[in-house]
Amino acid sequence: MPNPPRIRVAALTATALLLSSLLAGCSDDGSGGQDLTAQELNWEDCPPPSQAQGGGGSPSPLPDGGTWQCATMKAPLDWDEPKGDTIDIALIRAQSTGDERRRIGSLIFNFGGPGSSGVTSLPSVGERYGTLLTRYDLVSFDPRGVGRSAPVLCENDQQLDAHFQQDATPDDATERTELLDTNKEFTRACEKNSKKVLPHVRTTDAARDLDLMRQLLGDRKLHYFGISYGTELGGVYAHLFPENVGRAVFDAVVDPTENPEQSALGQAEGFQLALDNFAADCAAKSEGCPIGNTAQDIKDRIAKLLKDLDSKPIPGVFPRELTQTAATSGILQALYSKDFWEYLTQGLVQAYDGDGRLLLLLADSMNGRRENGEYSNITAANVSINCADDKPRYTAAYVEQRLPEFRAASNLFGDSLAWAMLTCTDWPVPGAAEHPDVSAPGSGPILVVGNTGDPATPYEGARRMAEALGKGVGVELTYEGQGHGAYNTGNKCVQDAVNGYLLDGKVPAAGTVCS
Numbered sequence: 001m002p003n004p005p006r007i008r009v010a011a012l013t014a015t016a017l018l019l020s021s022l023l024a025g026c027s028d029d030g031s032g033g034q035d036l037t038a039q040e041l042n043w044e045d046c047p048p049p050s051q052a053q054g055g056g057g058s059p060s061p062l063p064d065g066g067t068w069q070c071a072t073m074k075a076p077l078d079w080d081e082p083k084g085d086t087i088d089i090a091l092i093r094a095q096s097t098g099d100e101r102r103r104i105g106s107l108i109f110n111f112g113g114p115g116s117s118g119v120t121s122l123p124s125v126g127e128r129y130g131t132l133l134t135r136y137d138l139v140s141f142d143p144r145g146v147g148r149s150a151p152v153l154c155e156n157d158q159q160l161d162a163h164f165q166q167d168a169t170p171d172d173a174t175e176r177t178e179l180l181d182t183n184k185e186f187t188r189a190c191e192k193n194s195k196k197v198l199p200h201v202r203t204t205d206a207a208r209d210l211d212l213m214r215q216l217l218g219d220r221k222l223h224y225f226g227i228s229y230g231t232e233l234g235g236v237y238a239h240l241f242p243e244n245v246g247r248a249v250f251d252a253v254v255d256p257t258e259n260p261e262q263s264a265l266g267q268a269e270g271f272q273l274a275l276d277n278f279a280a281d282c283a284a285k286s287e288g289c290p291i292g293n294t295a296q297d298i299k300d301r302i303a304k305l306l307k308d309l310d311s312k313p314i315p316g317v318f319p320r321e322l323t324q325t326a327a328t329s330g331i332l333q334a335l336y337s338k339d340f341w342e343y344l345t346q347g348l349v350q351a352y353d354g355d356g357r358l359l360l361l362l363a364d365s366m367n368g369r370r371e372n373g374e375y376s377n378i379t380a381a382n383v384s385i386n387c388a389d390d391k392p393r394y395t396a397a398y399v400e401q402r403l404p405e406f407r408a409a410s411n412l413f414g415d416s417l418a419w420a421m422l423t424c425t426d427w428p429v430p431g432a433a434e435h436p437d438v439s440a441p442g443s444g445p446i447l448v449v450g451n452t453g454d455p456a457t458p459y460e461g462a463r464r465m466a467e468a469l470g471k472g473v474g475v476e477l478t479y480e481g482q483g484h485g486a487y488n489t490g491n492k493c494v495q496d497a498v499n500g501y502l503l504d505g506k507v508p509a510a511g512t513v514c515s
Contacts, residue, residue, distance in 0.1 A: 059123035090148035098134035107136035112228030115381035117147035145201035221246030235438030242443035252485035255461030272410035274455035322356025330362035387424035391431035453482035
């Protein structure tokens, strides 16, 4: 924890703004006791995103000149007490552009994290799903704890700046104590500022919100597109409501059979593979590679940079420095997509010359920091959801025992991902399970798309998800490519298969391979 990518002190004082935002998230304004399935969604033009959502301006108009519309859904704070206090769940949609007679319904997206705001993510990538808009309203939402949906709030912007400057890979007892203290301070801030919400941000809670959303949108079945963590949410939904699953696609698939340690080790291997592929690609360029002559030379120079930064950071974005931790985060962020490889190359060139700005900006992107110094709540939400979901709690002594295996998986990223297992150690809410239950007998087919070069959700997870969903439910499709996810790479084979299923109900043959 300040460690990517399961994503993430000082004083515990919260600003009045943060507290007022939190208190606005929970309500006992009379909605409690009502039948929440009878509420109506009031769709209006979207306001500018809140700070917790990431800030910025209102969504740009749609290609046809239409506007994105937003609404608020009330859901129980505690699904075990459905007539008690409620929270607001923020929604966004683009209405279908096709013939109303051929409209299938709403297609709900979750873009992952956990902690990503769907209300800001969908407009930013909506044009990639234009074909699906012909038969669906495209819908997304801020899951509970995220953005405008009863956001979990922990440390303020200044505290987070200090937090992400901390050394996340301790080399001695003093640094280990500092890391543990940093984690405890962050945890105490979350408990102080968001105590009422923390027990109610599990993925099972979000899945129940999804089913209420389905009903309010007027759909008999849930049509769903889950990406990364969104595949875990979709799998949990299918387990809880198999009879309500319509056409569903999982892309960049989380392995539902792994506990947090196994997941972290798999990510160490996945990001190392992505780095290997990046280095080989750069070394093979006919015009030459500016960061090394061979793939091994490139990786050796990166390793030396990170080692040097541990004891001597370089200037980043004033007044912040590029530390070893920040540089590691920036490199990991760039490895999520092949489209970012050129920025990684540029960032490394600059860093070798003593300029850490670009790598620090990449780290900022991972941590949800804008150029004006404001943070979204992605870190707080990510930690809160993961810790509420995951039962295991690890100790520093245990992590030290496991370091050799993590380093064998990745000499560059192993330490960072191993020490990140301490994030939930002192969390005030017990974790729900070792791993999610996604078995879904009776569900309709779910298309499960795995990418052989995916660093964050390694390819093997797609097969295990398909198997765990159950025979006749999980249908695996393989994309032989690079980056996190498959559909948004633009690969025609993948997009034709996904679009064919979502638009026409044509389930591709299990084991289909796209390259």
